[in-house]
Amino acid sequence: MKIAVCIKRVPDSETRVKIASDGKSIDEAGVKFILNPYDEFAVEEALRLKEKAGTGEVVVVALGSVAAQETIRTALAMGADRGVLLQSQGLPPDGLETAKGLAAELKDAGFDLILFGKMAIDDYNHQVGPMVAELLDLPCVTTVAHLEIAGGRGTAEREIEGGVEVVEFPLPAVLTTDKGLNEPRYPALKGIMAAKKKPLEVKLTAPGPGALEIIALTLPPERQAGKIVGEGSAAVAELVRLLREEAKVL
């Protein structure tokens, strides 16, 4: 089974966001970058599918700055076989341009599955996976929380409001992974050492500008400091009164 996993380098979820002086991006000084948490589920699932099949290859593909090499090495340390960095000067805000860049690399490469995390925790775009599927005319299921592959077909489960959708699809296909699909492994020391020697191909790429222009990136308005209504269950009656009469939400 030949599987591609598309990954992204993102700021850690504990990051305190500061706006850069251009007013359109974050200040990256002191920010710790990680492999996008949802992409970890994709890498893990790819490794498990390959292990189960007993043969195959897991290729990690990232589109981004030169620093994303480090992120690819993380996935290689988990056990992926080789990496490809589509190196660009930043990413355009238009996710379709990212999708075009990835699709050009993945086209006609003979992958049985192309996996993505369901979204990146920085831009929250939630779109590049299904866009790549459309560009390559492949079946696609997003936010997969359970997966079974057998005989060239797959069955996936995805969470919807108030239930779970059971979805069937033929391979090759594009899937995006959700939390709950698996428990990603931590790279062992041996894996980290091995990852340094695994092939990582760098290709320069220049995504188009796209059709979205950033006007501004701002911090959300601070919430007004609230009040402590009181201590213990004695304060509950006053809380309910405030919710009814002041906040008017009950």
Place this chain on the structure above:
Amino acid sequence: MSNVLAVLEQRDGAIRKVSHEVVTGARRLADALAASAGVEALVLAAGTVRGADQLGAFGADKVITLTHPGFGMYAPEGYARAIVDRVNAANFGAVVFAASATGKDLAPRVAARLGRPLVQDITDVSVAGGAVIAIRPVYAGKALLKVRVVGSPAVLSLRPNVFTPVHRPKAGAQESVPVGGSAGRVVVTQIKAAPAGTLDVAEAPIIVSGGRGLKEPANFTVLEQLAAAFGGRAAVGASRAVVDAGWRPHADQVGQTGKTVSPTLYVAVGISGAIQHLAGMRTSKVIVAINKDKDAPIFKVADYGIVGDLFEVVPKLTEEIKKLHG
């Protein structure tokens, strides 16, 4: 052209409530684009859809049901093709979806087929110089990104619970159009429904959320009872700590690696308020925190706080809420 296409959702042959928000948002956008702009509401289904006749009340000039035997449940490829055909036939200024489980899956497919950018999960929309301007939370709400869409149509999905439905009566003329061709290779074979009355945290107007302060999974019954007291309007949410510990399903997680929510009322119980959790719920209209630690960061974003033992405070609160609804 400045007409707006609102793509709606049905389940089991009935319009989903979030669709009223989509029509409301589409109406607002259409009015901003041009005085004469119309809203066309589009529903995809296997047959007649209950509630389609009420969409005129929220501002739909026309309601079109695209019918196909394979459209009873979500058919991603068939839906995308039918919507794109509709867009290409009529030249819309914008196409608007709900940022729901279905909408977030469908909108990227439609945008890619149209060769247009997608602005996903927006919380505000306006028009300046003829261009659509949208605001969307990024970094789980730690920052807000304001973007301008160059060219048309603008493809947008609206965050649930933000575009409060407004009655704006329009004609709402009904039309049903059969669609031919394949429903696609990706087939939803069934929906395993959650227990009746279960609300999703992303769409619930009230969320009662619990963290490590609950001490053990079984204690979440305390929160379930409080949620039930709100009479079917509340969902139970959870912090990352308790989801990672396996106490609660991931579907309930609020925060940067869970859901970002904007309910009318968010009650945080035994949640200290890690930055990645605060990011996911800070756009709630009113936040209540119940925590035994008076220095917990959650109190910095809460409108109202009670310092105390949740196992005493929450049952008392449940009792008081029951009185209101009794």
